[in-house]
Amino acid sequence: MSDRTLFEIQQLQFRDRARASQLLKEFLNETLPFAIADVTVRPQAVSLNSINGFLTTADGDRQFFKTHVEPQSIIHEYYNSTILAEAGYPVIQPIYSSTEWGKQLLIYDYFSAPSLFDVSREIELGKRYDADRVLAAQQHADDCLWDIYRQTLSWLSAEEHARSPVHQLFFHRLTGGRYAEFYCGKQIAFPGAEFDFERIASWQWRINDRAYSEPLAAVIDRAIARLNPTRADVPAIIGHGDAHNGNVFWDGDRGESGELIYFDPAFAGRHSPFLDLAKPLFHNVFAIWMYFPREIAAELEIRWELQGETLVVEHDFVPSELRIGFLRSKLEHVLKPLLFELRLRGWLDPNWRDDLKLALFCCPFLTMNLADSQKFPPEIALLGLAIAMEMAAVSEPPSRLDTELDRLGIGDNRS
CATH class of the missing domain: 3.90.1200 (Aminoglycoside 3'-phosphotransferase; Chain: A, domain 2)
Structure with missing residues (x-):
């Protein structure tokens, strides 16, 4: 899939949630080192430049994901959660992160608290x-x-x-x-x-x-x-x-x-x-x-x-x-x-x-x-x-x- 895939999914999630979820599942299975059985994109009003939702691995683990999407980005290195944790921020640490250009996303253990x-x-x-x-x-x-x-x-x-x-x-x-x-x-x-x-x-x-x-x-x-x-x-x-x-x-x-x-x-x-x-x-x-x-x-x-x-x-x-x-x-x-x-x-x-x-x-x-x-x-x-x-x-x-x-x-x- 192209580098614009996440951007296209971010736009699609508000029009066709099922199709966006299917495309993201395909994207994640191409990107991640572990298999994904199911993906549910969660389009929200706050998702102005992002995608978030839940996924289930082939092993049955439920997880939460979030990615920021900006196709005109000048910066190619994102997602420095370690620097926040070391500074004392109460921050959830991801269990997996991808920082590759066009494929930046974080995956967390399932977290039930509301935003x-x-x-x-x-x-x-x-x-x-x-x-x-x-x-x-x-x-x-x-x-x-x-x-x-x-x-x-x-x-x-x-x-x-x-x-x-x-x-x-x-x-x-x-x-x-x-x-x-x-x-x-x-x-x-x-x-x-x-x-x-x-x-x-x-x-x-x-x-x-x-x-x-x-x-x-x-x-x-x-x-x-x-x-x-x-x-x-x-x-x-x-x-x-x-x-x-x-x-x-x-x-x-x-x-x-x-x-x-x-x-x-x-x-x-x-x-x-x-x-x-x-x-x-x-x-x-x-x-x-x-x-x-x-x-x-x-x-x-x-x-x-x-x-x-x-x-x-x-x-x-x-x-x-x-x-x-x-x-x-x-x-x-x-x-x-x-x-x-x-x-x-x-x-x-x-x-x-x-x-x-x-x-x-x-x-x-x-x-x-x-x-x-x-x-x-x-x-x-x-x-x-x-x-x-x-x-x-x-x-x-x-x-x-x-x-x-x-x-x-x-x-x-x-x-």
Whole structure:
């Protein structure tokens, strides 16, 4: 099978689960050193660029698998679970890993605990009522995360930093083909109209009565410049790199509040802590529309009009109280002590907020293709672009994100 097989299966799983499972079984039997009797692909809302599910070996053992799929990847070495375990992360160690280009996947012993993504959604839908326990588990996990950051914090050369797989989620998506494939020369549907991306990128934005400082095109250029890993030496930590709630199990049977356990370390390594925080900060808080676009569109109020060269957008999307709890836990228990430690050591870049916000921008802009009208209704395409701008650009008055960052009490430069 070709190197694109996993990507094709990832796309197929949402249309024909049985066929996707059969193709993956064939793929695994060609790839693995042991025989597979059965495979069940588990398409989930969180599986934006991945495949996961269960398999049964010819010997009758039941196992869990996860693979990240990115056909335009620049990085060819993934899945460094050992570095996380040695740093003290509560991470499930795979029983088998394949790191061969186009065949990267991890296989684990069967694990029955739910993902924090599923638990959070059930709480939001009123199907469970243990938000306090979940937030307590999150705060404890974030205290432990800061302790790992503190113990592994060291200076890293730009050359070494550039080798970290985490850049596949940010800089390489901007420059390695995904940005061009998604948007360049494409049209994006808004409610009632359709525009060339290049025209949209030239407009100024006003969102919910906040005027933003720059157009989308300038944000993209600034992100390419600031997120380039060869730009400068950086303070770095050992991090998971992609620790959104879909890659975290919640074992509610451990201790008073349960325990959060990491898996799928596709982007684990030594890298900037600001890049490490970006995926959980965005996806755990601001991204529910990305996972459930049609459900969110059905309840969303969003309006737009073009006033000269300014796009004026009004929307009522706000994260749930649970997700704001996730945001504040990460900011208070990890980011705030990190900033104080960096400042104490004389390592704090005055433009740290820029780096964090531009990494956050990449999450709504490049995780999925907002121009894909089969995936995203026009209301959600517009909301996604608006939220991308809210992540990256400075506004007057300050956005929700900047207001939360201001609460940390750490001075910095703003763009």
